[in-house]
Amino acid sequence: MQPIAEPERRFVVDVMLGKMAKWLRALGFDTCNIHLTRPAQLEFYLARRFCVVTRNRRWGNYPGVLCIAANDPMQQLQEVVSQVSITADEVRFLKRCTLCNDLLEELPHEHAFGLVPDYVFETQSTFFQCPGCRRIYWPGSHPERMLKRLNDTLGWVL
Numbered sequence: 001m002q003p004i005a006e007p008e009r010r011f012v013v014d015v016m017l018g019k020m021a022k023w024l025r026a027l028g029f030d031t032c033n034i035h036l037t038r039p040a041q042l043e044f045y046l047a048r049r050f051c052v053v054t055r056n057r058r059w060g061n062y063p064g065v066l067c068i069a070a071n072d073p074m075q076q077l078q079e080v081v082s083q084v085s086i087t088a089d090e091v092r093f094l095k096r097c098t099l100c101n102d103l104l105e106e107l108p109h110e111h112a113f114g115l116v117p118d119y120v121f122e123t124q125s126t127f128f129q130c131p132g133c134r135r136i137y138w139p140g141s142h143p144e145r146m147l148k149r150l151n152d153t154l155g156w157v158l
């Protein structure tokens, strides 16, 4: 029997934390990147159980809002991961487009011909495509470098 799935974590990340938002998407989390300017926005997202993340001290005392201090995107990610207790087994790498936040779709191998460099087509067996921006992803060297940075920063083994 399948265990009942926990509701997935969703994030709203203030516009100044755009790079960190991409890392959250790389981990597979639903992440909006918007300019938080009004309390009504915070209330809207908090009521929908989003985790709201900002560096703007103006929202620091707002209940439920995660106000982080770091300047560096990897350190920011580390703060979020430890503050909301994300564990490595929640990570779904290559699930979401880091640019648009859309869920990636598997692209049949033959459909990738001409859309990726020839050597990539020859050497990779699995491709994913973003339905929004049409960007193609594959588990090649870039994800490996990303994984290394994540593991080094977060002390995980992904």
Ligand SMILES: [Zn+2]
Binding pocket: 097, 098, 099, 100, 101, 102, 130, 131, 132, 133, 134, 135
């Ligand atoms: Zn996309």
